[in-house]
Amino acid sequence: MLIKASNLTIAYDKKEVVHKININVQKGEIITIVGPNGSGKTTVLKALTRIIKYKKGEILLEGKEIRKIKDKKIAKKIAILPQTRNTPEDFNVETLVRYGRFPHTNWQGKLSKEDKDIIDWAIKKTGMSHFRKNKLTELSGGERQRAWIAMALAQKTEIIVLDEPTTFLDLSHQLEVLELVKNLNKSENVTILMVLHDLNQAIRYSTRIYVMEKGKVIAKGNPEEIISSELLKDVFRVNSDFYEDKRHECNHFIPYKIEREIHDRRNIK
Amino acid sequence: MIEEILNKEKKQYYLILTILTILMLGIILISVTLGKADITISESFKIIFKKIFNKNIEIAANKEAIIWDIRMPRIISGLIIGAGLAVAGTIFQAILRNPLADPYTIGVSTGAAFGAVLTIYINIVYSLFLPIVPVAFIFSIITLFVIVKIAGFNQTLHSSRLILAGIIISSTLSAAIGLLKSMAGEDVSAMIFWLMGNLAAKSWTQVLILFPTITIAIILAKHFANDLDILTLGIHEAKNIGVDSEKLVKFYLVIGAFITAVCVSISGIIGFVGLVIPHLVRMSFTSKHKYLIPISALVGAIVLSLADNITRLMFVVEIPVGVLTTLIGGPFFIYIYLNKSSGENV
Numbered sequence: 001m002l003i004k005a006s007n008l009t010i011a012y013d014k015k016e017v018v019h020k021i022n023i024n025v026q027k028g029e030i031i032t033i034v035g036p037n038g039s040g041k042t043t044v045l046k047a048l049t050r051i052i053k054y055k056k057g058e059i060l061l062e063g064k065e066i067r068k069i070k071d072k073k074i075a076k077k078i079a080i081l082p083q084t085r086n087t088p089e090d091f092n093v094e095t096l097v098r099y100g101r102f103p104h105t106n107w108q109g110k111l112s113k114e115d116k117d118i119i120d121w122a123i124k125k126t127g128m129s130h131f132r133k134n135k136l137t138e139l140s141g142g143e144r145q146r147a148w149i150a151m152a153l154a155q156k157t158e159i160i161v162l163d164e165p166t167t168f169l170d171l172s173h174q175l176e177v178l179e180l181v182k183n184l185n186k187s188e189n190v191t192i193l194m195v196l197h198d199l200n201q202a203i204r205y206s207t208r209i210y211v212m213e214k215g216k217v218i219a220k221g222n223p224e225e226i227i228s229s230e231l232l233k234d235v236f237r238v239n240s241d242f243y244e245d246k247r248h249e250c251n252h253f254i255p256y257k258i259e260r261e262i263h264d265r266r267n268i269k
Numbered sequence: 270m271i272e273e274i275l276n277k278e279k280k281q282y283y284l285i286l287t288i289l290t291i292l293m294l295g296i297i298l299i300s301v302t303l304g305k306a307d308i309t310i311s312e313s314f315k316i317i318f319k320k321i322f323n324k325n326i327e328i329a330a331n332k333e334a335i336i337w338d339i340r341m342p343r344i345i346s347g348l349i350i351g352a353g354l355a356v357a358g359t360i361f362q363a364i365l366r367n368p369l370a371d372p373y374t375i376g377v378s379t380g381a382a383f384g385a386v387l388t389i390y391i392n393i394v395y396s397l398f399l400p401i402v403p404v405a406f407i408f409s410i411i412t413l414f415v416i417v418k419i420a421g422f423n424q425t426l427h428s429s430r431l432i433l434a435g436i437i438i439s440s441t442l443s444a445a446i447g448l449l450k451s452m453a454g455e456d457v458s459a460m461i462f463w464l465m466g467n468l469a470a471k472s473w474t475q476v477l478i479l480f481p482t483i484t485i486a487i488i489l490a491k492h493f494a495n496d497l498d499i500l501t502l503g504i505h506e507a508k509n510i511g512v513d514s515e516k517l518v519k520f521y522l523v524i525g526a527f528i529t530a531v532c533v534s535i536s537g538i539i540g541f542v543g544l545v546i547p548h549l550v551r552m553s554f555t556s557k558h559k560y561l562i563p564i565s566a567l568v569g570a571i572v573l574s575l576a577d578n579i580t581r582l583m584f585v586v587e588i589p590v591g592v593l594t595t596l597i598g599g600p601f602f603i604y605i606y607l608n609k610s611s612g613e614n615v
Contacts, residue, residue, distance in 0.1 A: 151510075
């Protein structure tokens with residue numbers, strides 16, 4: 001077991017937002033956490049990546065409590081692509097990617113031949129070779145996202161955590177990022193843990209899905225079995241029709257109507 | 270390809286460092302010969318030669334005192350304080366991730382000012398001769414503790430919280446300074462003179478305090494400079510790639526505040542060196558902190574000692590150097606601010 005979170009309870013100040021959840025990540029999986037806005041998905045990722053402290057329960061990374069591991073050691077195991085980030089003005093792509101090697105270098109930050117090869121590989125893998133010398137501020141949203149993914153790749157970790165990697169991107173860039181993620185999983189055996197908003201993408205790309213609602217995991221497992229019209233009605237308040245995506249041999253759904261009852265209740269409010 | 274660029278930058282760095290060092294030594298030698306007292310250049314150099322190499326040369330004792338005990342310590346204090354303020358400014362701009370931050374942003378300097386003004390007040394009222402420097406230093410350190418306490422030391426130190434805490438404490442202390450000033454009546458001029466920041470009447474004692482403390486602080490600051498670069502990504506992003514950003518911010522906060530406290534306690538509030546110099550170096554050379562820190566230190570030293578020469582020599586009545594640096598620095602600050610907000614694409 002790569003990551004094992006058990007009885008995880010997270011609170012912002014006094015307000016509990018995640019209640020006693022269990023999440024396991026095994027080597028080679030693509031795990032996606034889905035759920036409506038405010039269900040606690042991102043909060044869980046933030047706890048996993050130690051940006052916020054959790055109140056109760058534990059998170060184990062290869063059997064070791066994550067809070068007791070040094071930052072640098074964790075950064076060798078897990079690379080993180082946060083949802084929002086500031087863009088340092090005078091950084092070019094290469095500088096950013098080079099920082100991905102930080103956990104592997106000593107305090108002087110000297111790069112070895114191997115480090116440089118990995119940087120080149122990460123830039124090539126993400127298709128950023130043409131933009132090597134470009135400043136981050138000059139890039140489009142999709143290119144910038146790829147630059148950050150290249151930095152995560154340069155960390156050469158077993159796990160990559162992505163928080164809504166497709167948000168703010170147009171269709172082709174969304175596909176590009178997800179295909180890249182899938183490719184990394186297949187060819188480099190990188191374990192993926194991510195949060196996605198698009199459920200159809202989640203079904204298509206994940207090996208397992210966790211569905212969260214109001215701070216609890218209410219369903220987990222194989223995407224085909226989990227995502228059903230009942231679940232969509234219960235959790236996302238939509239009625240939908242399911243179709244078969246023959247090309248990818250998975251389900252695909254189209255929501256057609258918002259659940260009346262909920263809709264009415266909201267109107268009364 | 271990376272290698273080439275890095276090497277080129279490194280060579281440039283050493284070149285600039287050498288030029289600036291020579292320039293600085295030149296300024297020391299020239300400044301020491303300049304002044305209102307009637308001492309020739311050759312006499313000045315003879316005195317320096319005599320003192321440094323412990324030679325026996327006939328020189329008038331009063332001239333020797335002017336060169337060696339008045340001008341020299343003043344020039345050296347100016348260099349060290351300029352260097353210290355520039356480095357503290359670089360540090361605060363990095364850890365607060367705010368280009369408008371300077372050594373005075375988090376209010377440590379106002380703490381020192383309050384301590385100094387309080388001492389002057391007590392000295393006037395009770396006719397005592399309490400030393401200003403240690404009290405100013407103690408008050409600035411107390412201020413640091415209070416600010417960090419408000420910002421929450423055990424949590425992640427967010428820059429906005431630190432800046433806000435700094436502003437609150439600063440304005441409270443400024444009001445207290447105003448109160449003391451109004452209570453001082455006719456003797457207020459001593460306080461005002463201190464507050465305006467100046468390098469006059471520095472002795473070797475002050476150099477002995479300044480030199481080791483500021484040098485060690487700058488060396489420490491340079492030592493972890495690579496991590497400061499990564500911090501520009503953001504506090505969480507830096508943590509994600511293995512920088513213990515919380516610890517790093519605290520470490521640099523203490524170093525920056527310490528440098529500021531020492532400088533301000535000794536020279537009063539000399540404005541804008543700490544704001545402008547780091548920007549100048551960043552814009553014209555590099556934003557890598559391992560280069561930025563030493564070069565800012567040298568440029569800060571040179572600029573402040575030049576400014577001090579101007580105030581010392583150009584005016585009939587000597588004006589405090591803090592007034593001059595702020596007069597020049599103010600418009601520069603506006604320039605940076607305007608450029609910054611138009612170039613931002615967030």
